[in-house]
Amino acid sequence: MSDLIFITGATGNVGAEIVRQLSEGDHHVRVAQRNLKPSSNWSPSLTVEYVNFDFQQPQTFAKAFQGVKRVFLMRPPALSQVKTYMYPAIDSAIASGVEQIVFLSVLGAESNPIIPHAKVEKYIQSVGIPYTFLRASFFMQNLSTTHRQDIQERNEIFLPAGKGKTSFIDVRDIAAVAVKALTESGHSDRAYSLTGSEALDYYQVAEIFTEVLIQPVLYKNPSILKFAISMYKRGLEPQFIAVMIGIYTTAKLGLAGKLTTDTQEILQRAPISMRQFVEDYRDCWGVKPTS
Ligand SMILES: NC(=O)c1ccc[n+]([C@@H]2O[C@H](COP(=O)([O-])OP(=O)(O)OC[C@H]3O[C@@H](n4cnc5c(N)ncnc54)[C@H](OP(=O)(O)O)[C@@H]3O)[C@@H](O)[C@H]2O)c1
Known part of the structure; x- marks a missing residue:
């Protein structure tokens, strides 16, 4: 069995599609849900683990990250205070032994330091964990x-x-890139403009x-x-x-x-x-x- 992969925002546009694509392969996937409430996105036959995870409830972090090697991290649109809600989750992931964070960012984040995504990128780089930024x-x-x-x-x-x-x-393309970054080597410390x-x-x-x-x-x-x-x-x-x-x-x-060729190059x-x-x-x- 492959490394355990943890997906945040798993009921959202990109996260749900990542889960769908990962579930087609032989991957060990854990998905975040808030209060483990049933989600219409999930088919009962989906072979994934579910765990309670809420950026606003740090007590949910340790169990969610336990045994995880790679994380797909997204910022919920309503949480703009990333220092309060995102940094502690990143710290917890590192403390639990996570080896790579694939972060859903936005196109142009590198030249717009005031947006929350740019702050999260900077924090991830500052703590030294291998990362892949998907600047969509x-x-x-x-x-x-x-x-x-x-x-x-x-x-x-x-x-x-x-x-x-x-x-x-299309979010299906973002998810396809995320799946590659989460399951293949060669995507560490890379930022893709998608x-x-x-x-x-x-x-x-x-x-x-x-x-x-x-x-x-x-x-x-x-x-x-x-x-x-x-x-x-x-x-x-x-x-x-x-x-x-x-x-x-x-x-x-x-x-x-702005158009880039990153999506085409990664997905071939x-x-x-x-x-x-x-x-x-x-x-x-x-x-x-x-x-
Ligand atoms: N829309 C665009 O064109 C665009 C482009 C580039 C980047 N982005 C970025 O993409 C991100 C949004 O991704 P998306 O569209 O895939 O998500 P989304 O459809 O907006 O869904 C939000 C996800 O966040 C989860 N969530 C909300 N509050 C949470 C909390 N307190 N703790 C844990 N999870 C929580 C939700 O779970 P529940 O089901 O529990 O609510 C849901 O899974 C944002 O950061 C946005 O800036 C968007």
Whole structure:
């Protein structure tokens, strides 16, 4: 049996996909759950261990990391105080003998020291544990989660990114890179900038949706104020709205379109395209999959 691998954020976009991909191979996997509450993400036939793990409850750390060799670490979006919630978990992992941390970071973290991910990267480097940083671009899956309802019910993509381009990546590709980093040698002390192979603006994204779903999907490009009010009325937390505005303003300013070849080089294949993503997820927007 291979080394024990521990997955945090295992019910989230990337973590759940890592677990799914690891469970297809002969791997020894432990997944983090909060209060061991049942999660709809898991099939009962999945051969993984479950452990209670909560960044806000340090008493859960030691048992979760016991016997673990490699960790997939992510920062829950709501936890911006990384010194309080992430550093103690990293310390505990090291004290338990963990030999490598694969951390889900964000594209450009190396040149943006104030973001929480950059602080976590710096801390991991400072404590000297072998690491792999996955600096991921904007997830395609934001369109099947955060923006799903707009697309399904109003046939529109409603966000303030102007004509700026984004180098979207599919979380299945991020997970595939994570699986390699967690199960192969040669990824220690490396930082990968993970993007798809095309940078698209949201007019182009809407065009792809229109073609694949065979129904018109329009890109609405609201002002930041209109977007903020609309999100607030939908009940989104002001902190989350501020983060979204920051992300879409970055795109609007033309700073989210950087393309790299890391994904392609590590996976030895082209990254999943936006068109493929929409095809694969079409039932998310209420459109039946093609046979
Ligand atoms: N969205 C993007 O485009 C994008 C791009 C680059 C990087 N990122 C980064 O990716 C990360 C988010 O990853 P994701 O989208 O895969 O996750 P996600 O879907 O947002 O899910 C959050 C995960 O964190 C877990 N969690 C929440 N609070 C926790 C706590 N106190 N202790 C332990 N676990 C907790 C949740 O578990 P429960 O089920 O128990 O709630 C869930 O598994 C963020 O750091 C974000 O900045 C996002």
